[in-house]
Each structure stands twice: as structure tokens, then as C-alpha cells.
Amino acid sequence: MMPYLPAAHRYDSMQYRRCGRSGLKLPAVSLGLWHNFGHVDVYENYRAILHLAFDAGITHFDLANNYGPPPGSAEENFGRILRQDFRGYRDEMIISSKAGYHMWEGPYGEWGSKKYLIASLDQSLQRMGLDYVDIFYSHRPDPDTPLEETMSALDLIVRQGKALYAGISNYQNKEAEEAIRILKALGTPCLIHQPKYSMFERWVEGGLLDILEREGVGCIPFSPLAQGLLTDKYLSGIPTDSRAAKPHGFLKETAITDERLRQIRTLHHIAQQRGQTLAQMALSWLLKDPRITSVLVGASRPEQLADSLRCLDRLAFSPEELAQIEAVLTR
Numbered sequence: 001m002m003p004y005l006p007a008a009h010r011y012d013s014m015q016y017r018r019c020g021r022s023g024l025k026l027p028a029v030s031l032g033l034w035h036n037f038g039h040v041d042v043y044e045n046y047r048a049i050l051h052l053a054f055d056a057g058i059t060h061f062d063l064a065n066n067y068g069p070p071p072g073s074a075e076e077n078f079g080r081i082l083r084q085d086f087r088g089y090r091d092e093m094i095i096s097s098k099a100g101y102h103m104w105e106g107p108y109g110e111w112g113s114k115k116y117l118i119a120s121l122d123q124s125l126q127r128m129g130l131d132y133v134d135i136f137y138s139h140r141p142d143p144d145t146p147l148e149e150t151m152s153a154l155d156l157i158v159r160q161g162k163a164l165y166a167g168i169s170n171y172q173n174k175e176a177e178e179a180i181r182i183l184k185a186l187g188t189p190c191l192i193h194q195p196k197y198s199m200f201e202r203w204v205e206g207g208l209l210d211i212l213e214r215e216g217v218g219c220i221p222f223s224p225l226a227q228g229l230l231t232d233k234y235l236s237g238i239p240t241d242s243r244a245a246k247p248h249g250f251l252k253e254t255a256i257t258d259e260r261l262r263q264i265r266t267l268h269h270i271a272q273q274r275g276q277t278l279a280q281m282a283l284s285w286l287l288k289d290p291r292i293t294s295v296l297v298g299a300s301r302p303e304q305l306a307d308s309l310r311c312l313d314r315l316a317f318s319p320e321e322l323a324q325i326e327a328v329l330t331r
């Protein structure tokens with residue numbers, strides 16, 4: 001096995017953005033390990049993706065207890081590569097994990113109780129071989145647990161030094177506002193919100209981004225490429241190596257409707273006119289908003305990540321381009 005030495009120029013081309021009004025900066029493009037890093041995946045491939053990411057100045061790696069499959073295996077595999085290749089570079093990395101979705105049997109294996117969050121983070125740290133994560137998230141709001149309990153678990157975790165910052169994910173406007181208020185009162189400000197946001201999923205524009213800006217909380221959209229729909233991947237059918245074709249993929253073939261394909265083809269054409277791939281344009285379109293701290297992409301091959309990273313070459317849009325895109329999205 002070839003030893004890995006990080007590129008000397010790794011900080012030359014990435015842009016770093018302040019996360020809300022915190023002291024932390026994140027790379028404009030971050031890498032998520034939801035798919036493609038589990039035990040079902042190919043070690044050499046995901047190792048190469050991680051190398052490419054770090055060499056390109058991606059300092060932020062996003063995980064969760066349940067990423068795999070099987071659940072937990074993405075953290076195990078990431079931990080192995082941390083020990084093997086990134087030893088000595090921990091202080092150049094922002095590593096996040098989360099708890100909220102189903103992880104183990106019984107009443108303490110999911111949602112938002114203090115019992116679950118504390119136990120789950122201990123398991124995550126063990127799997128990754130870490131003393132602490134940089135960001136720990138409540139992965140989803142729990143309708144049956146008082147928000148005070150979930151937020152005080154995050155506060156405790158930060159005070160114990162098991163995470164440096166607290167975050168929330170998948171919280172709607174009212175829940176997010178309340179969580180941010182509770183965390184502030186506890187003395188552990190909410191660093192960041194991780195919502196689903198892409199050209200095809202725009203609920204955050206209905207108030208959440210305003211709340212986050214007002215409260216000084218960062219925003220890191222997940223699935224910014226709509227799991228691959230906002231790329232050239234599905235322009236002419238469903239490739240066998242695509243997420244939509246994989247049995248454990250979360251993108252279902254039924255999401256690829258004729259109407260979606262018409263939109264994708266038109267957006268692809270607009271991207272070409274801008275001198276970008278559709279993936280690049282979809283990411284630039286999110287990053288044009290200064291309230292977006294970072295876009296959290298996935299990749300099944302190093303080449304995809306290299307392609308996505310070039311979104312940074314062209315972040316600006318003319319009013320005409322924005323109008324053209326809006327017409328496609330709201331048709």
C-alpha cells in the first residue's frame with residue numbers, strides 16, 4: 001500500500017467561510033460520508049476520495065452514527081484511514097457526527113433522549129478512534145422528547161469536551177428557533193444547521209435562512225446535488241453504478257420522472273452556457289448566497305469530487321442566468 005503524504009499546496013485554492021458568527025471557518029465545499037464509505041464499498045476508492053478531498057483543502061468531513069451500510073461502518077472506515085493516513089493532521093480537520101436516526105434496538109437507540117445522544121456519541125468516538133468530534137448534531141428533532149433535554153445533552157457533550165460545537169439538522173423553522181434559543185441560554189451557542197437544500201428542495205428559503213442569519217448560525221446544505229439528480233448522471237437513463245440503481249441507495253428510481261428529466265436537461269444546457277457542468281452550477285447556485293457556509297457533497301468516485309470542486313471557479317450569476325434557472329425550477 002502506498003503511503004499518503006498530503007499535498008503541500010492544499011490550502012491554495014479552497015475558499016473558507018465563517019460559520020455564522022462563530023470563530024470557526026469551514027471550506028466552501030465539505031465532504032459527506034453517508035453513502036460510498038461503508039463496508040459494502042471499495043476501500044481503495046473511498047481512500048482515494050478522502051485523499052483528494054484533503055489535498056484540495058477540504059477540511060470538513062461529515063459523518064453520523066448510522067452511515068454505512070452497515071450502520072457504523074462509515075465511521076469505522078473513516079477511523080481506519082484517519083489512523084493510517086491522516087495521523088498528525090487531526091488539528092487540520094473538522095469532523096462531525098450525529099445521532100437521531102435508528103442505530104440500535106430498544107427504546108434508547110434513536111431520537112433525542114439524553115440517554116441515546118450520550119451513548120451514541122461514545123460509540124462514534126470509539127469507532128473513529130477519536131477523543132472528540134468537532135461538531136456533534138442532533139440529527140432530527142424528536143416530537144416526544146422535550147427540546148430542553150435534547151439541547152442540554154448537546155450542551156453537556158460540549159462541556160465534557162466530547163464535541164467542540166453543537167449543531168442541529170432537519171429542524172424546521174419553529175423548532176430551529178427554539179433549539180437555538182435554548183442552546184444560547186445554556187451557554188453553548190448553536191454553531192450550525194444542516195438542512196436538505198438544493199435547486200430541487202428549497203424549503204429553507206421560506207424563513208430558515210433568515211432565522212439563521214439573524215441568530216448568527218451557519219448553514220451547511222446536505223444533498224446539494226439532490227443525490228446526483230443535479231448532475232449529468234441521469235441525462236440518458238439510469239446507469240448501473242448510480243445511487244438510484246443500488247439496492248441500498250436512498251435515491252429511488254421513482255424520483256426520476258419525465259418532468260424532472262426535462263428540468264435536468266434544461267439546467268444542464270444553462271450550465272454548459274456558463275462553462276460549467278450541471279453539478280458545478282448546482283453548487284455555485286447555493287454558494288452565491290453568503291448565508292451558506294459550505295455545501296456538503298457526496299461522491300462515489302474521486303473524479304466526481306474533482307468535478308464538483310470546480311464550482312468555486314464561477315460562483316457569480318448574472319440576473320439573466322438566475323431568471324432562466326428560476327423559470328426552470330418554478331415551471
Ligand SMILES: NC(=O)c1ccc[n+]([C@@H]2O[C@H](COP(=O)([O-])OP(=O)(O)OC[C@H]3O[C@@H](n4cnc5c(N)ncnc54)[C@H](OP(=O)(O)O)[C@@H]3O)[C@@H](O)[C@H]2O)c1
Nearest residue numbers: 032033034222223224225226227228231242243297298300
Ligand atoms: N443531516 C441529514 O439528515 C443528512 C441526510 C443526507 C445527507 N447528509 C449529509 O450530506 C452528505 C451529502 O449527501 P449526498 O451524498 O446525498 O449529496 P449529493 O452531493 O447531493 O449527492 C452525491 C451523489 O451525487 C453523485 N455525484 C456527486 N458529484 C457528482 C459529479 N460531479 N458528477 C456526477 N455525479 C456526481 C454521486 O452519485 P452516484 O453515487 O450515483 O455516483 C454521489 O454519490 C452526506 O454524505 C451526509 O454527510 C445529511
